[in-house]
Amino acid sequence: MSERLYPGTGPDERTHFAPYSAFDIPADLRQLHGRYDVEATARRVRNFRYAEEWLMMTMGGWVATIPELPVKTGLGKIIWETAQAADSLGKRLPELRCGRRAVASSESANDGFAAFIHEISAPDRPDQTIEKLTGAFDVLKPHLIEAYEKHARETDAIADAPTIEILEDIVRKARRHVAWGQEVLDRLCDTDGARDRRRQRAVALREQLAACGGVTGIL
Amino acid sequence: MKRFIEPNELARDSRFIRQDNIAATILSTLPDDVDAVVAAFEKLDPIIEVGVRGTQAEALYDEYGAGFGLVTLNEPLDPKTTGQAARTRLHLRMHGIFVGELQALEGAGRSLWDFPDAPWEFKLNMARQCWDETRHVQIYEKLLEHVGGYAGMFPESTFLFECACADDPALRVAGVNRGLEGLACDVFRDMIRYAEAIGDDTMRQAIDYVLADELTHVRFGSDWVKEFTKDDPERFEKAQEFRRAVDKQFSFGGARSERADAAIPIAWDDRKEAGFTDQELDELRQISSEGPSRETMRKAARILQQRHQARRAAQPGSAAQVRA
Numbered sequence: 001m002s003e004r005l006y007p008g009t010g011p012d013e014r015t016h017f018a019p020y021s022a023f024d025i026p027a028d029l030r031q032l033h034g035r036y037d038v039e040a041t042a043r044r045v046r047n048f049r050y051a052e053e054w055l056m057m058t059m060g061g062w063v064a065t066i067p068e069l070p071v072k073t074g075l076g077k078i079i080w081e082t083a084q085a086a087d088s089l090g091k092r093l094p095e096l097r098c099g100r101r102a103v104a105s106s107e108s109a110n111d112g113f114a115a116f117i118h119e120i121s122a123p124d125r126p127d128q129t130i131e132k133l134t135g136a137f138d139v140l141k142p143h144l145i146e147a148y149e150k151h152a153r154e155t156d157a158i159a160d161a162p163t164i165e166i167l168e169d170i171v172r173k174a175r176r177h178v179a180w181g182q183e184v185l186d187r188l189c190d191t192d193g194a195r196d197r198r199r200q201r202a203v204a205l206r207e208q209l210a211a212c213g214g215v216t217g218i219l
Numbered sequence: 220m221k222r223f224i225e226p227n228e229l230a231r232d233s234r235f236i237r238q239d240n241i242a243a244t245i246l247s248t249l250p251d252d253v254d255a256v257v258a259a260f261e262k263l264d265p266i267i268e269v270g271v272r273g274t275q276a277e278a279l280y281d282e283y284g285a286g287f288g289l290v291t292l293n294e295p296l297d298p299k300t301t302g303q304a305a306r307t308r309l310h311l312r313m314h315g316i317f318v319g320e321l322q323a324l325e326g327a328g329r330s331l332w333d334f335p336d337a338p339w340e341f342k343l344n345m346a347r348q349c350w351d352e353t354r355h356v357q358i359y360e361k362l363l364e365h366v367g368g369y370a371g372m373f374p375e376s377t378f379l380f381e382c383a384c385a386d387d388p389a390l391r392v393a394g395v396n397r398g399l400e401g402l403a404c405d406v407f408r409d410m411i412r413y414a415e416a417i418g419d420d421t422m423r424q425a426i427d428y429v430l431a432d433e434l435t436h437v438r439f440g441s442d443w444v445k446e447f448t449k450d451d452p453e454r455f456e457k458a459q460e461f462r463r464a465v466d467k468q469f470s471f472g473g474a475r476s477e478r479a480d481a482a483i484p485i486a487w488d489d490r491k492e493a494g495f496t497d498q499e500l501d502e503l504r505q506i507s508s509e510g511p512s513r514e515t516m517r518k519a520a521r522i523l524q525q526r527h528q529a530r531r532a533a534q535p536g537s538a539a540q541v542r543a
Contacts, residue, residue, distance in 0.1 A: 058332065059328070060346065061332025062220070062328070064228070064325035065230050067232045069370070072325075073353045075328075076324060076353025104338070
């Protein structure tokens with residue numbers, strides 16, 4: 001078995017440890033090379049940030065137009081955590097060769113996704129809490145969780161680990177948001193008519209989302 | 220969703236009753252003159268009566284007439300006073316803060332939607348403020364229950380949200396983050412003193428945390444007024460003028476001032492820590508001292524009560540009429 005040497009030439013610098021002995025456990029099974037290069041990941045991060053930023057602004061606008069007090073207060077923390085998601089995605093951009101001023105960059109994947117975000121934010125009447133929350137918590141947030149997990153699975157696990165860390169943190173909180181939103185919707189939709197409104201809204205938005213290719217433009 | 224909403228568009232559940240903002244607006248313009256205060260509130264009587272129906276303020280209106288607001292708003296929270304009147308004053312104060320926090324949450328949220336092209340750091344600050352104001356709503360809802368009250372027990376005036384309706388972000392933050400949040404500093408410092416005096420540590424500790432948040436929000440306002448108006452002295456002066464108008468309205472005549480008889484003393488130290496300049500504090504001292512004194516309000520309230528009772532007695536079917 002060959003012996004490992006630290007840099008240097010003297011015999012007293014020779015190490016007695018066999019290479020990769022105890023350090024093999026647990027073995028690093030990650031492999032290099034992912035589906036996205038630096039440029040592609042930067043573009044996708046801008047796409048993700050676009051969705052988070054607009055959802056945060058939309059929920060901010062909704063607070064005043066929602067009559068149910070627990071929904072108003074429930075949204076407050078989600079607005080802040082969604083803003084933090086956009087902020088951490090933005091801070092990744094300069095690390096992806098986008099320049100120091102890129103921290104506030106957002107980019108819709110295409111016009112279709114921009115139109116989808118516009119439709120998510122469209123309901124503004126006080127009697128449309130179901131339509132508002134369905135868009136955010138039945139459709140957009142679950143879609144973003146799926147997209148983030150897909151990126152984390154497919155990107156280079158070592159080279160792009162900082163993006164994976166950010167996405168994992170966002171997903172952890174987004175799952176809580178979805179659980180809260182869907183519990184509220186379950187309570188609000190206590191009649192067949194209300195359940196039908198929720199179903200119809202979700203179906204229409206999912207069709208629009210599929211047609212534009214989702215947050216990154218590619219489903 | 221449209222941008223820029225009016226105060227009457229704020230959505231509420233069925234517990235809440237909306238009050239016309241005109242009484243608070245007019246009070247801010249009145250001189251220190253008993254007759255002027257009486258004349259103004261007599262004119263407002265029908266509006267005030269409609270606004271209190273179905274709330275805990277209805278009994279106060281029946282007792283005092285249109286001047287009930289002068290009695291409740293103008294008198295400080297006195298730890299030595301007990302009984303129904305003191306309890307009602309505490310409930311009114313607590314409920315007013317609760318709905319004020321609700322409107323502050325809505326104002327911060329609307330700033331996110333109304334100004335999509337604002338700098339990212341501004342949006343981040345407003346998003347943080349949404350969470351803070353959310354916690355304040357939750358805290359004051361619990362404190363309201365802690366002192367025996369409940370949400371919706373009094374009518375809600377949306378005059379606080381009016382300062383969140385400016386369509387220039389510099390004016391918006393001047394009104395909300397410096398005018399409204401500055402008032403919050405004054406009221407919360409007074410509430411902390413009250414809680415200490417009555418030995419209520421739950422109230423004292425919770426409000427102390429809220430006050431710490433408010434200082435942060437005033438700093439947001441100070442920073443963003445500077446940023447939005449840099450190299451634009453005209454816009455800066457407009458923002459300052461808007462803040463002065465908000466300060467005038469939020470002085471409730473002279474109930475919030477540095478006068479010895481003020482119901483809400485100005486929290487000078489907290490305001491300095493939050494970043495108000497000496498010049499701004501001098502302006503506030505001047506603006507808030509111009510309204511009616513507590514003695515003027517008391518005299519006006521007595522006259523309004525006498526006239527109200529006389530009108531009641533003269534109504535067909537009243538006890539006095541039946542005896543006659």
